[in-house]
Amino acid sequence: MRRNRPVPADTAQDSPRIDQPKTSAAGLPAVLNSVRQVGEHAGVRRGLPAMLAVNQKRGFDCPGCAWPEGDKRHRAEFCENGAKAVAEEATSRPLTAAFFAEHPVSELAERSGYWLGQQGRLTEPLLLEEGADHYTPIGWDAAMELVADEMRALDNPDQAVFYTSGRTSNEAAFAYQLLARQLGTNNMPDCSNMCHESSGSALGETLGVGKGSVSLEDLHQADLIIVAGQNPGTNHPRMLTALERAKKNGARIVTVNPLPEAGMREFRNPQHPGGLLGRGTPLTDVFAQIRLGGDLALFSAINRILLEADDNGSPVLDQAFIDAHTHGFDLFAKTLLGEPDEKFWARVERDTGLERSLIEEIAAMAIASERTVVCWAMGLTQHKHSVPTIREVVNFLLLRGNVGRPGAGVCPVRGHSNVQGDRTMGIFERPAESFLDALAAEFDFSPPREHGHDTVNAIRAMDRGEVRVFFAMGGNFVAATPDTHVTEDAMRRVGLTVHVSTKLNRSHVVTGTRALILPALARSDRDIHEGRDRWITVEDSMSRVHASHGVLPPLAQGMRAEVDIVRDLGARLFGQAPVAWDSFADYDVVRDHIEAVVPGFEDFNARARKRNGFTLPHGPRDSREFPTATGKANFTANGTYAPEVPPGRLLLQTLRSHDQYNTTVYGLDDRYRGIHDGRRVVLVNPEDAAELGLADGSYTDLVGEWSDGRERRAPHFRVVHYPTARGGAAAYYPETNVLVPLDSTADISNTPTSKSVVVRFEPDSGL
Numbered sequence: 001m002r003r004n005r006p007v008p009a010d011t012a013q014d015s016p017r018i019d020q021p022k023t024s025a026a027g028l029p030a031v032l033n034s035v036r037q038v039g040e041h042a043g044v045r046r047g048l049p050a051m052l053a054v055n056q057k058r059g060f061d062c063p064g065c066a067w068p069e070g071d072k073r074h075r076a077e078f079c080e081n082g083a084k085a086v087a088e089e090a091t092s093r094p095l096t097a098a099f100f101a102e103h104p105v106s107e108l109a110e111r112s113g114y115w116l117g118q119q120g121r122l123t124e125p126l127l128l129e130e131g132a133d134h135y136t137p138i139g140w141d142a143a144m145e146l147v148a149d150e151m152r153a154l155d156n157p158d159q160a161v162f163y164t165s166g167r168t169s170n171e172a173a174f175a176y177q178l179l180a181r182q183l184g185t186n187n188m189p190d191c192s193n194m195c196h197e198s199s200g201s202a203l204g205e206t207l208g209v210g211k212g213s214v215s216l217e218d219l220h221q222a223d224l225i226i227v228a229g230q231n232p233g234t235n236h237p238r239m240l241t242a243l244e245r246a247k248k249n250g251a252r253i254v255t256v257n258p259l260p261e262a263g264m265r266e267f268r269n270p271q272h273p274g275g276l277l278g279r280g281t282p283l284t285d286v287f288a289q290i291r292l293g294g295d296l297a298l299f300s301a302i303n304r305i306l307l308e309a310d311d312n313g314s315p316v317l318d319q320a321f322i323d324a325h326t327h328g329f330d331l332f333a334k335t336l337l338g339e340p341d342e343k344f345w346a347r348v349e350r351d352t353g354l355e356r357s358l359i360e361e362i363a364a365m366a367i368a369s370e371r372t373v374v375c376w377a378m379g380l381t382q383h384k385h386s387v388p389t390i391r392e393v394v395n396f397l398l399l400r401g402n403v404g405r406p407g408a409g410v411c412p413v414r415g416h417s418n419v420q421g422d423r424t425m426g427i428f429e430r431p432a433e434s435f436l437d438a439l440a441a442e443f444d445f446s447p448p449r450e451h452g453h454d455t456v457n458a459i460r461a462m463d464r465g466e467v468r469v470f471f472a473m474g475g476n477f478v479a480a481t482p483d484t485h486v487t488e489d490a491m492r493r494v495g496l497t498v499h500v501s502t503k504l505n506r507s508h509v510v511t512g513t514r515a516l517i518l519p520a521l522a523r524s525d526r527d528i529h530e531g532r533d534r535w536i537t538v539e540d541s542m543s544r545v546h547a548s549h550g551v552l553p554p555l556a557q558g559m560r561a562e563v564d565i566v567r568d569l570g571a572r573l574f575g576q577a578p579v580a581w582d583s584f585a586d587y588d589v590v591r592d593h594i595e596a597v598v599p600g601f602e603d604f605n606a607r608a609r610k611r612n613g614f615t616l617p618h619g620p621r622d623s624r625e626f627p628t629a630t631g632k633a634n635f636t637a638n639g640t641y642a643p644e645v646p647p648g649r650l651l652l653q654t655l656r657s658h659d660q661y662n663t664t665v666y667g668l669d670d671r672y673r674g675i676h677d678g679r680r681v682v683l684v685n686p687e688d689a690a691e692l693g694l695a696d697g698s699y700t701d702l703v704g705e706w707s708d709g710r711e712r713r714a715p716h717f718r719v720v721h722y723p724t725a726r727g728g729a730a731a732y733y734p735e736t737n738v739l740v741p742l743d744s745t746a747d748i749s750n751t752p753t754s755k756s757v758v759v760r761f762e763p764d765s766g767l
């Protein structure tokens with residue numbers, strides 16, 4: 001059996017070098033870095049056409065983040081990190097059978113994710129036979145028959161798990177969920193379970209729609225934008241353009257973050273000569289350097305100030321909106337005002353690490369603002385109390401009627417470029433009854449009604465030996481999920497693991513008894529069928545659906561479109577009735593089925609062909625209609641909670657460097673934070689470091705603490721004294737996923753608490 005090594009062998013070369021963190025983002029270095037990345041990986045012949053087509057009208061949707069494009073496009077509508085994402089998939093290096101003949105899986109399992117990703121694009125189907133140590137080529141027909149055989153042999157369809165990562169197109173996602181449900185299971189975990197599930201849970205309950213309610217235009221028009229728990233300079237760089245525009249229109253920006261992230265300080269817009277060469281736009285007006293997990297306390301404190309200010313005579317609340325459109329105000333207000341002042345503020349100052357006067361300043365800005373937007377990402381969603389925290393953000397916006405009018409609303413900034421679309425297409429382990437009814441009517445079959453496994457529960461089921469087939473549509477399951485050693489052992493208990501992938505990753509080398517790699521076409525690739533180019537659609541973070549056309553000739557003949565892979569499997573398993581699987585070769589047919597099943601897709605084929613696509617309906621945004629259980633927007637009473645950290649410990653958040661896309665590592669620098677040539681670093685506040693005896697530049701082991709008492713150790717991290725909020729530390733994912741306990745998840749959403757891991761520091765045990 002292949003064993004878990006604590007750390008890949010080649011990370012020994014990881015030797016971080018530290019300089020000063022930057023105080024602004026983008027500018028010329030970002031452009032130069034983009035050009036270098038594209039040149040190195042894709043070369044001029046593939047790289048240049050790809051960069052000119054990304055986010056253009058007849059081009060493809062950037063495979064990076066889900067930030068929307070504006071109606072007016074620049075010639076080069078991309079950012080540094082979009083360029084890296086494109087360079088990564090448009091690489092000119094093919095991975096062939098010769099590579100796998102040379103490198104046994106036991107060797108690949110010792111390599112870092114960075115090294116694996118650098119080897120090139122997967123180009124042909126590969127099989128790892130039981131007991132074998134090498135992947136060997138297998139034809140598509142044999143590969144698909146093998147998967148079909150394994151699925152036919154299940155005693156029960158719930159022995160299959162179908163994972164989805166968020167790059168999958170709408171068309172592929174729709175076909176994929178149909179396949180799983182035709183087989184008879186809702187076991188459809190996805191990356192969203194680890195990402196914005198807390199947003200979906202909180203928004204669904206309070207507003208009735210689990211998606212953001214603002215457009216780009218709303219951001220441009222806002223008076224006040226609060227950006228909490230998000231690092232857009234790295235993860236959504238084009239958002240900085242929208243923030244810059246809002247600033248120029250007079251908006252004020254509050255940043256809530258334990259880290260002073262360069263992108264929120266100043267933006268040098270690479271699309272303008274001024275921004276390119278020097279002068280930038282300062283973005284943040286007020287920086288609330290909050291303790292990890294302090295956001296529930298912060299928003300409840302702001303809300304209490306708003307309620308009290310209103311009681312003092314001046315109208316602060318939008319009473320007409322509250323009366324007409326909301327439910328639960330009285331209980332919410334009574335609960336929030338219930339605690340005596342002194343006790344309340346002592347707790348808030350402790351939980352947030354912020355001074356009361358700063359919170360009062362933010363509340364005053366909120367009262368002065370007629371149009372307020374709150375943006376957030378993983379800093380809010382990956383805590384035990386994420387759902388109550390986001391519900392409290394909703395309370396904040398409801399108090400002044402900041403939902404369903406221009407310049408105002410909720411803005412959960414999504415991660416993967418089509419993660420929102422995948423959910424719209426039915427990739428969900430807990431599908432709505434109405435969705436299943438529509439699916440049943442369209443295809444004349446009975447989809448399963450029992451809820452399936454989300455990501456964490458899928459790992460538990462694997463661990464119990466209940467999963468015989470694990471099928472992944474993209475992603476890197478074992479590296480992205482928590483508790484690496486637990487998860488890897490669980491994955492090894494699966495009979496057959498199948499990965500539809502573009503690049504080699506850890507999940508290809510930590511496998512079930514048998515494993516298949518099925519190479520897929522990516523966003524940038526032309527998808528040619530019977531001589532004609534096909535195109536797909538995606539949905540961005542602001543519910544706009546639009547077309548994406550690949551432009552590059554595929555690197556090899558052996559790669560298949562994701563829809564074709566699903567179609568082939570569907571036809572083998574079920575024939576052509578009731579689902580006419582062969583007809584899915586024409587994506588217009590798939591889109592017609594989507595139109596019939598998913599609300600908001602009327603006239604899909606025609607509207608997807610329009611220049612900018614179309615925006616899906618959203619009751620709260622469009623007409624202040626709230627499809628919740630009460631039929632109104634719900635205020636909620638969320639109580640109090642903040643993470644407890646025993647003395648001598650810190651709370652660790654696991655986050656992204658500037659040179660990675662989730663588990664895909666592009667390089668070893670985190671330029672804005674001043675970290676170079678290495679990833680095994682832990683950022684600690686100098687005062688905490690002094691108390692804990694952690695000298696700057698020394699090496700330490702990080703040891704996770706959790707109630708099960710199991711040892712979770714991430715060895716050999718370089719200590720970096722860094723101005724993060726007290727009590728917390730930061731280190732990169734996925735290296736630190738060994739520390740995140742599988743059972744430490746957010747209440748309600750079951751999202752792993754990746755931003756909230758109690759760690760202690762022990763002497764460096766080396767690599």
Ligand SMILES: Nc1nc2c(c(=O)[nH]1)N[C@H]1C(S)=C(S)[C@@H](COP(=O)(O)OP(=O)(O)OC[C@H]3O[C@@H](n4cnc5c(=O)[nH]c(N)nc54)[C@H](O)[C@@H]3O)O[C@H]1N2
Binds near residue numbers: 232377414657662
């Ligand atoms: N280049 C690039 N782009 C990406 C990705 C990538 O890996 N690389 N990933 C994509 C995906 S899937 C996603 S989900 C998004 C992720 O986008 P982000 O959420 O921006 O990603 P993280 O690096 O996890 O950063 C979390 C931020 O929240 C802050 N934070 C952590 N804990 C707290 C807290 O308790 N309170 C507050 N207020 N702040 C906190 C951190 O200091 C950090 O600034 O980006 C997407 N875009």
Ligand SMILES: Nc1nc2c(c(=O)[nH]1)N[C@H]1C(S)=C(S)[C@@H](COP(=O)(O)OP(=O)(O)OC[C@H]3O[C@@H](n4cnc5c(=O)[nH]c(N)nc54)[C@H](O)[C@@H]3O)O[C@H]1N2
Binds near residue numbers: 165473480501656737
């Ligand atoms: N500790 C910790 N853990 C986290 C997080 C965190 O902040 N901290 N963040 C979580 C979040 S927000 C997310 S979204 C998840 C991400 O989890 P995943 O989505 O599972 O992970 P990725 O690293 O994005 O997946 C990368 C792989 O996807 C494949 N791929 C890329 N493009 C395509 C394509 O077009 N088609 C196909 N078929 N395959 C493709 C490539 O083979 C590549 O190796 O990780 C989560 N895990």
Ligand SMILES: [Mo]
Binds near residue numbers: 191195416
């Ligand atoms: Mo994500």
